[in-house]
Amino acid sequence: MATESASSEQNEPTATGLGRRLSGMGEVAGLITPTVAWFVVFLLAPLVVILYYSFLTYSSFNVINEFTLTAWQSVFEPTIYDVFVRSLLIGVAVTAVTIVFGYPLAYYLRFYTTQNGGILLLLFLVIPFWTSAVVRTIGWYPILGRTGVINQLFIQLGLIDAPLDFLLFSPFSQIVGYLAAYVVFMAAPIYISLSQIDEDLLDASETLRGGPLETFRHVTLPLSMPGVAIGVIFVFVLSIGDFTVPQFLSGGKGTITTLIYLAVNNGLNYPNAAALSISLLVIIFAIVYVLTRFVDISKIAQS
Numbered sequence: 048m049a050t051e052s053a054s055s056e057q058n059e060p061t062a063t064g065l066g067r068r069l070s071g072m073g074e075v076a077g078l079i080t081p082t083v084a085w086f087v088v089f090l091l092a093p094l095v096v097i098l099y100y101s102f103l104t105y106s107s108f109n110v111i112n113e114f115t116l117t118a119w120q121s122v123f124e125p126t127i128y129d130v131f132v133r134s135l136l137i138g139v140a141v142t143a144v145t146i147v148f149g150y151p152l153a154y155y156l157r158f159y160t161t162q163n164g165g166i167l168l169l170l171f172l173v174i175p176f177w178t179s180a181v182v183r184t185i186g187w188y189p190i191l192g193r194t195g196v197i198n199q200l201f202i203q204l205g206l207i208d209a210p211l212d213f214l215l216f217s218p219f220s221q222i223v224g225y226l227a228a229y230v231v232f233m234a235a236p237i238y239i240s241l242s243q244i245d246e247d248l249l250d251a252s253e254t255l256r257g258g259p260l261e262t263f264r265h266v267t268l269p270l271s272m273p274g275v276a277i278g279v280i281f282v283f284v285l286s287i288g289d290f291t292v293p294q295f296l297s298g299g300k301g302t303i304t305t306l307i308y309l310a311v312n313n314g315l316n317y318p319n320a321a322a323l324s325i326s327l328l329v330i331i332f333a334i335v336y337v338l339t340r341f342v343d344i345s346k347i348a349q350s
Contacts, residue, residue: 094328101321108315118318122326127306134302135330138287141225142233145282146275148226149233153274154267156234157241169238172231184224184291191215191223216298224292229285233278240274241267276342280335287331303327 101118104111121127156165175183190196193210201207213219244267252262286292290304301309303323310320 094325097321097324100317101325103318105316105318110315110317115318118322121319122322127323130301130303130306131326131330133300134287134304134327137221137225137293137302138283141222141229141286142279142283144222144226145230145233146278149230149278150237150271150275152230153234153237153241156238162242165238165242169231169235172234175227180228180291181295183228184295187220187224187227187296188215191220216296218297220296220298221292224296225286225289228289228292229282232281232285236277236281237271237274240271240277244270272342276338280338283334284331287327 100110102114102116104113104115104117156168160168188195191214192198193212193215195214197214198207198210201211248266248270249262252266257265287302288304289302290308293300293302293305294308303326307320307323307327310316310323
């Protein structure tokens with residue numbers, strides 16, 4: 048009897064521990080199930096459908112349920128390749144320009160304003176998003192056009208004799224449109240990253256006779272790189288997938304997004320549009336993956 052009692056006492060803690068583990072697993076499953084379900088229903092399932100359509104046959108405004116590689120063969124045509132290259136170059140250029148403007152902006156809000164003031168000023172950059180993207184884009188016409196504000200001002204000041212044509216429907220107007228739309232997506236994560244820098248590190252650099260440039264180079268910049276990486280991902284992905292800016296400000300030079308739009312709008316060529324979409328998605332994932340191999344963006348969440 049004593050042996051049986053001791054054995055039952057030893058099994059009780061084991062059973063209790065197992066029950067706690069099962070209960071913990073049930074809680075975890077209950078917490079992650081809605082997220083996983085949302086991810087599967089609204090991301091993976093649509094991607095599977097798009098991938099499926101990319102292998103179907105297109106004929107005279109109709110999609111035939113017959114598998115073919117025609118849509119994927121068109122992706123590797125020289126003209127499509129050139130558009131892909133142009134789209135990637137635009138994404139890189141826009142990302143570089145937003146870093147040039149976004150980093151100083153975030154730096155100023157972090158070190159030359161109060162915490163509440165910096166957040167408030169950063170929120171002002173979000174106000175333009177209260178309007179439609181089309182309205183924000185077309186709004187550059189009266190500013191950059193031949194009879195726009197800038198040209199008229201330069202003419203009145205005697206700086207030019209004739210309106211400047213390159214201000215609108217050009218790569219310049221595209222960059223301006225992208226910059227106005229996405230600088231907040233670069234400045235915000237950099238500001239968050241700068242806000243997490245310990246003041247003691249900056250004081251230590253000053254104590255060791257490190258000047259402002261040395262402190263920025265060896266302390267501020269390295270610690271802000273996770274924010275820069277997140278900003279680069281945001282801006283690059285958004286600019287490469289943007290439709291309104293190249294459609295209204297490029298002057299006719301399309302990107303991959305415009306080709307996808309034209310494939311659907313002009314001919315209902317869903318297989319071709321699907322193949323282009325999947326190709327663009329693969330390129331974006333590859334670039335983001337390479338970037339995250341060099342910079343650990345999880346440090347922002349850990350802080």
